[in-house]
Amino acid sequence: MASTTYRALITRPVLSWAAVAVAARMPVAMAPLALVFLVRERPGGYVLGAELAAVYVVGEVIGAALLGARLRPDRARRHLAGGLGAGAVAFAGLGILPGAPDLVLGAFALLAGAAPAASPGGLRALLTEHVDTGLVPKALSAEATLTYAVWAAAPAAAGGLAFGVASYAPLLLAAALMALSVAGLWALPGSWEADESDRAGVSVIRTLATAWPVYVSGAAAMSLLALAELVLPALLEQRGLAVSWSGPLLAGYSLAAAAGALLYGLRSWPGRLSTQSLVLLLGVSACVAAAAVIPSLAAVAVALVVAGLLQAGLQVTRALGLRAVLPQSALAAGYSMMYSAVGVGYAASASLSGAVLSIALPSTAILSGVVLTLLLTVASAVGEVRLVRAKAYAPAEQ
Missing domain, CATH: 1.20.1250.20 (MFS general substrate transporter like domains)
Structure with missing residues (x-):
């Protein structure tokens, strides 16, 4: 019988998945605070930062609902790469053009939230559908642990870069990580099986x-x-x-x-x-x-x-x-x-x-x-x- 301990998850495919997941999720976890730091030195900067963060979250909600419903098992990699790639471009836009008009920053924030919003669901499906059935609860538990670790590290990373390097540095890091996650998708299965008769x-x-x-x-x-x-x-x-x-x-x-x-x-x-x-x-x-x-x-x-x-x-x-x-x-x-x-x-x-x-x-x-x-x-x-x-x-x- 296959092992059902956490040790059974320590395989190259699962470790590759974890690396891609961290690269895709760290930008998401840093984004609200990074947006506040980006514009905090402007007049009324904290209010604008809160508004940009709210726009980002609205983009996540809309993107997850609309793009998530369009995910197809046989075209998963293409869909995920497109969303993460667009998110990387949006984060790069925020980092490269920190002095842009408010509406431009808002558009970038909306796109950064919406475009990659289907990736958490797609990545979870890639994880759970490519481990043994008996390991699925442990895989989901390990995924939750990884997520909480990323969310715990993200504020320190955003704050350290914003105050130690430049206000736009967290967003440039977010763009780079999200671009790396796109490349990392090719180390993962491109799809998962599905019984459409269901x-x-x-x-x-x-x-x-x-x-x-x-x-x-x-x-x-x-x-x-x-x-x-x-x-x-x-x-x-x-x-x-x-x-x-x-x-x-x-x-x-x-x-x-x-x-x-x-x-x-x-x-x-x-x-x-x-x-x-x-x-x-x-x-x-x-x-x-x-x-x-x-x-x-x-x-x-x-x-x-x-x-x-x-x-x-x-x-x-x-x-x-x-x-x-x-x-x-x-x-x-x-x-x-x-x-x-x-x-x-x-x-x-x-x-x-x-x-x-x-x-x-x-x-x-x-x-x-x-x-x-x-x-x-x-x-x-x-x-x-x-x-x-x-x-x-x-x-x-x-």
Whole structure:
């Protein structure tokens, strides 16, 4: 029987995939902060930077939904190379023309977000469809760990280059890395197998729509992350604690999430995927709520570490959940749709917390965001019950 330990993933194809994934995702992780640093010295630069970052995220959401639905197993490399290549050009434009008019920078930011937005789903499909079935949960856990590591390193890389070299340096690095990821695609399989009979006569959109409860729970999970990231500095100030603690606290969250992803893949867990997801989502909600109401810095730190551990497992269950409800031919598009959904969840939570912060305390803003998450959780749970009745929703394969 094939080995089902993490060691079995240490192969040349998987390591090549990891190198391409890092090169493709580091620019994405650096982009919002790099855009703020790019224009911060202009009059009103921080406002413009926030607007460019928002345009970038909108581009990601739109690109993931529209381009992800067009991914085809037999033309995967061509689609991914085109999107990543266009993204590299857009990042290069931002870095080479930092003094361009606002509208030009906005157009580049939109393209940089939208063009490569299908690549996370396509790369995940290339990973999971070319490892043994028994290794898929561990492959997804390892992917989540890699993602959290990239997101933990990206702010330091963007800040170090912007302040140590030049304001446009992070964007030039992003362009170079994304161009390298295009070249690296030729070290990976060019496609994956798909049984088109799984969805014969059914449109891609209708096929993807059947998994809506999974997307909703993904959006709920990301809304919690938005609360932790965006409201934490204000919460610390409300408690009379040093705002400078927000960086170490969020770093602890990211490190805990990386560890949690590996932990989830180490063993089999009881219950159906939908049940696991519900329990983890409620656990993360409880941790974020505890951080809002307990004034101790140590308690906030513990709550965020536990939230990170649970959040990572939640991310893996959602990816496995898509595999359980979508045909193989639609998986890459489904992963991209999930990427779009979590972007919407982040934006919705950010908007709600920002609105509440203008009239109430930061702790109240966090609790209002938790309420939004719980509403999304209820909707997702009801939808997944219907999915279970319509189709056997298998427990996580370990």
